[in-house]
Amino acid sequence: MSDRLLTLLRQYGVTVQPMRWNAGELIFARGDAARHLFIGASGCIRLYRLTSTGKEAVVRWCSVNDLFGEECLVTPYRINSAEAVTASTAWCIAKEDLEIATAKHPLIARQLLLAVSDALRVTELVATALSEEIPQRIRCAIEWLQQRGGLTRQAGFLVLPFTHAQLASLIGTSRECVTVHLKMLQDSGVLLTRRRSIAVRPEWLGAAPAAFKAVPEPLP
Incomplete structure (x- = not known):
C-alpha cells in the first residue's frame, strides 16, 4: 500500500528524498528526534528495541514499499531503533511536508492511514513469527x-x-x-x-x- 502513497506524494508535489545505508548501519535510535517518515525502496531493515536486560527485541521487518518511522506522526521521538540488515535504500518524507499534504489532500491522508495500518499488521505477524522455535x-x-x-x-x-x-x-x-x-x-x-x-x-x-x-x- 505504501507504493500508492509514494505515487500520490509525488503526484501532489511533496518532496521525497532517497536515502542509503550500508549493511549494519543504524538508521535511527530509540529516543532520536522523529522528523521523517520512510518508505522502503530496496534491501532489508529491522526495527527493534532494547529490553530492560539490554537484549534486542525485533519489532518489525521492512523492505520494498514497507512504511517505517510512522511514530513521527504522533510523537516527537523515536520509539524503536532501525538498522539496515543489508545494504538498503528508502524514500524519506519530512514530517512537516507530510502534515501539509494530508491537510490539503484527503486522498493522501486516507492512503497514509492504510499504509500505517498495514505496517501495524506486519508488526503483529512478526511478533507471532518470532514466538516460534x-x-x-x-x-x-x-x-x-x-x-x-x-x-x-x-x-x-x-x-x-x-x-x-x-x-x-x-x-x-x-x-x-x-x-x-x-x-x-x-x-x-x-x-x-x-x-x-x-x-x-x-x-x-x-x-x-x-x-x-x-x-x-x-x-x-
Whole structure:
C-alpha cells in the first residue's frame, strides 16, 4: 500500500528524498528526534528495541514499499531503533511536508492511514513469527523475503543473499544458533548453506504458513 502513497506524494508535489545505508548501519535510535517518515525502496531493515536486560527485541521487518518511522506522526521521538540488515535504500518524507499534504489532500491522508495500518499488521505477524522455535522463524523470515522479491532463482533453488549473522539479526537470535539450525535443516535436505548466501528448496517455503501474504488493497 505504501507504493500508492509514494505515487500520490509525488503526484501532489511533496518532496521525497532517497536515502542509503550500508549493511549494519543504524538508521535511527530509540529516543532520536522523529522528523521523517520512510518508505522502503530496496534491501532489508529491522526495527527493534532494547529490553530492560539490554537484549534486542525485533519489532518489525521492512523492505520494498514497507512504511517505517510512522511514530513521527504522533510523537516527537523515536520509539524503536532501525538498522539496515543489508545494504538498503528508502524514500524519506519530512514530517512537516507530510502534515501539509494530508491537510490539503484527503486522498493522501486516507492512503497514509492504510499504509500505517498495514505496517501495524506486519508488526503483529512478526511478533507471532518470532514466538516460534528457531527453524520456524527462519522459514517465516525467508518466506517474507521471498514475497518482497529478496530471493533469486538458481538451479532449482531460491537463493537468499544473507550471511548467518544477518539472518540472526532479523529473527532475534545469535549467529551461532542460526548456524546450528541451518546445519540441521541442510542435513534434512531443505536448504544448502553457501558463502554469504542460503539456497532454499521452493517446496519447503510452500509448506510455510502464509502469514505474510499481501492483504488485497481496497478499491478507491
